[in-house]
Amino acid sequence: TPVTTNMDTLKKQVEKFAKSRKSEIETLTIREAYRKEFLGNVSHELKTPLFTVQGYILTLLDGAMNNKEILEKYLSRASKGVERLIYIIKDLDMITKLETGDLHLNYVNFDIVELIQSVFDLFEMKAAKKNILLAFDRRYTQPIMVHADKERIQQVVSNLIVNSIKYGKEDGTTEVGIEDLIRNKLIVRVTDNGEGIAQRHIPRLFERFYRVDKSGSRKEGGSGLGLAIVKHIIEAHHERIYVESDYHVGSEFSFTLEKVKKFPIVNVGTKTA
Numbered sequence: 715t716p717v718t719t720n721m722d723t724l725k726k727q728v729e730k731f732a733k734s735r736k737s738e739i740e741t742l743t744i745r746e747a748y749r750k751e752f753l754g755n756v757s758h759e760l761k762t763p764l765f766t767v768q769g770y771i772l773t774l775l776d777g778a779m780n781n782k783e784i785l786e787k788y789l790s791r792a793s794k795g796v797e798r799l800i801y802i803i804k805d806l807d808m809i810t811k812l813e814t815g816d817l818h819l820n821y822v823n824f825d826i827v828e829l830i831q832s833v834f835d836l837f838e839m840k841a842a843k844k845n846i847l848l849a850f851d852r853r854y855t856q857p858i859m860v861h862a863d864k865e866r867i868q869q870v871v872s873n874l875i876v877n878s879i880k881y882g883k884e885d886g887t888t889e890v891g892i893e894d895l896i897r898n899k900l901i902v903r904v905t906d907n908g909e910g911i912a913q914r915h916i917p918r919l920f921e922r923f924y925r926v927d928k929s930g931s932r933k934e935g936g937s938g939l940g941l942a943i944v945k946h947i948i949e950a951h952h953e954r955i956y957v958e959s960d961y962h963v964g965s966e967f968s969f970t971l972e973k974v975k976k977f978p979i980v981n982v983g984t985k986t987a
């Protein structure tokens with residue numbers, strides 16, 4: 715009868731609604747837990763450098779500033795702490811934009827060879843401090859044009875190269891290579907012969923704030939967000955990122971990019987009668 719049909723429909727609708735509310739509530743709870751964990755991590759990350767800066771300032775106010783040498787030393791250390799805070803906040807800003815989808819990708823055609831070279835120039839000094847050689851496979855003397863957000867890809871390359879220096883060993887080598895993949899894809903590889911990563915850490919490596927060695931990473935000035943940012947940027951481009959590592963041997967991080975399609979040159983010659 716129509717009545718039971720209506721009742722059935724109603725019941726089904728109520729069930730469906732309850733179910734959707736349940737999953738909505740579940741999603742909210744997960745999001746809330748996520749948010750709490752994130753905020754917990756953030757305040758923890760900010761605390762360390764803040765306390766350091768405060769420590770130096772308090773010591774100076776306590777009378778240490780009467781000694782010019784100590785004054786200079788402590789001020790420079792405090793300034794390093796502030797620098798680190800700025801660095802962490804920049805990374806936090808970036809990860810928030812990436813995670814909320816507020817980051818608009820600005821696709822352009824650019825030469826990836828030139829971009830890698832410019833990142834090398836940027837970190838030459840940092841590498842030299844550990845006598846690490848930055849080597850670019852110079853089979854690529856010609857420009858290789860890719861289609862992506864140049865600024866964001868520069869950040870990806872920078873983060874990977876900085877990591878290879880931070881976790882690389884003294885007198886080691888960081889090598890960057892480019893290889894053609896299928897169709898119009900290529901792969902950029904950043905390889906180091908540094909401390910490497912034990913297999914059990916690999917699945918969690920790209921999580922924000924995940925570190926293999928917490929104190930080691932903080933000492934190196936890391937925010938723990940570098941690889942999370944890299945992953946987000948690559949995924950926003952619908953590209954792939956890979957990591958291979960052997961503990962105490964070295965690591966290789968690689969990601970794909972889209973090459974600029976080469977259009978065939980059509981010769982529109984004049985017709986000869």
Ligand code: ADP
Binds near residue numbers: 924942
């Ligand atoms: P961090 O700011 O700590 O460097 P990242 O997100 O960039 O944060 O990296 C996460 C962790 O992955 C690092 O703390 C480090 O333990 C490990 N890691 C990243 N790159 C390398 C590498 N090239 N060699 C060895 N370990 C690495």
